[in-house]
Amino acid sequence: MAEERKGIRGHSSQKKEMEGFNNFIETNGWVDISCVGKKFTWFKANGTTNSRLDRFLVSEESLQIWLAAKQYVQQRVVSDHCALVLKSCTKEWGPKPFRTFDVWLKEPGFTAMIKGKWELYQVEGNSISVLKEKLKLLKADLKVWSRSVFGCVESDKRRIEMEIENLDGEDNIYALEDEGRLRRLELFSQLGIV
Amino acid sequence: MIIVNLNIRGLGGGTKARYLSHLVIKEGADFLCLQETKSSSFSDVRCFLLWGSCNIGWVHHKGINGARSMITMWNKEAFEYGSHVVGTGFIAIVGYHLEAKRHCVVVNVYAACNIKDKILLWETLTTFKQSH
Numbered sequence: 666m667a668e669e670r671k672g673i674r675g676h677s678s679q680k681k682e683m684e685g686f687n688n689f690i691e692t693n694g695w696v697d698i699s700c701v702g703k704k705f706t707w708f709k710a711n712g713t714t715n716s717r718l719d720r721f722l723v724s725e726e727s728l729q730i731w732l733a734a735k736q737y738v739q740q741r742v743v744s745d746h747c748a749l750v751l752k753s754c755t756k757e758w759g760p761k762p763f764r765t766f767d768v769w770l771k772e773p774g775f776t777a778m779i780k781g782k783w784e785l786y787q788v789e790g791n792s793i794s795v796l797k798e799k800l801k802l803l804k805a806d807l808k809v810w811s812r813s814v815f816g817c818v819e820s821d822k823r824r825i826e827m828e829i830e831n832l833d834g835e836d837n838i839y840a841l842e843d844e845g846r847l848r849r850l851e852l853f854s855q856l857g858i859v
Numbered sequence: 860m861i862i863v864n865l866n867i868r869g870l871g872g873g874t875k876a877r878y879l880s881h882l883v884i885k886e887g888a889d890f891l892c893l894q895e896t897k898s899s900s901f902s903d904v905r906c907f908l909l910w911g912s913c914n915i916g917w918v919h920h921k922g923i924n925g926a927r928s929m930i931t932m933w934n935k936e937a938f939e940y941g942s943h944v945v946g947t948g949f950i951a952i953v954g955y956h957l958e959a960k961r962h963c964v965v966v967n968v969y970a971a972c973n974i975k976d977k978i979l980l981w982e983t984l985t986t987f988k989q990s991h
Binding site for chain 1: 864888974977984988
């Protein structure tokens with residue numbers, strides 16, 4: 666593609682070459698997967714010319730197995746080309762970590778609630794696995810408690826963002842009235858809390 | 860699947876090798892594809908040093924007296940080698956990816972600069988793809 670080169674004047678032979686390459690990619694059903702990092706992979710020593718000369722092409726079938734595959738353009742270190750890394754996640758992320766939110770700690774009655782719950786758990790065994798099991802039970806209880814106190818934070822956040830997006834859209838078409846602008850400010854401040 | 864790729868412009872001294880083995884280990888690579896190694900021959904020991912492990916396989920294409928030479932290496936713990944095809948400007952490794960439990964083909968490509976050879980390479984690879 667023309668935008669993959671900088672500092673090179675387009676000749677008709679190059680246009681033909683680009684068409685040939687695009688045709689090659691299309692015929693074989695390859696996907697030029699998305700790039701993370703720099704746009705170009707090759708830099709001329711004097712800095713006048715950059716190009717995307719290196720890339721991974723992946724078949725459609727492979728993309729269904731290796732989900733969310735992306736190519737990561739590395740920093741240029743030992744060559745005038747950058748190293749590329751193709752990565753995807755078939756990997757398991759492992760057990761989810763035990764998380765707390767600062768906002769929980771500010772909530773009156775949080776500590777008492779934890780203490781009360783913790784004392785109720787009856788787990789037998791060696792101390793390490795007792796701790797592990799108790800944390801598991803606590804996690805489940807915390808989830809219920811957090812929902813009841815704070816609601817579902819993620820979906821609230823999405824709803825607010827949507828409303829801001831809509832107001833911005835309206836603002837683009839015709840300038841918002843005071844009411845709309847105030848509403849948007851309010852939404853932004855809510856987002857700060859969320 | 861994790862693949863590291865680099866047109867290395869000559870393997871040179873230890874700096875490039877250290878950069879590569881660092882990158883391969885940091886990324887947990889299954890494959891390492893290099894172009895323009897500027898080497899007409901490779902040995903097990905050299906590859907082991909590049910990867911920082913002995914449990915790897917490799918296929919080298921020496922090009923024309925080292926010019927346009929390329930190499931593909933893989934981690935044997937991640938990939939079971941089946942066969943390979945080497946042609947002008949490419950190395951194809953056919954095998955089985957253990958984690959994904961799938962047969963797959965990894966092709967390391969180093970296209971020539973002139974359009975005539977490029978078209979030839981595209982045709983060769985298109986035929987190859989159809990047969991796999």
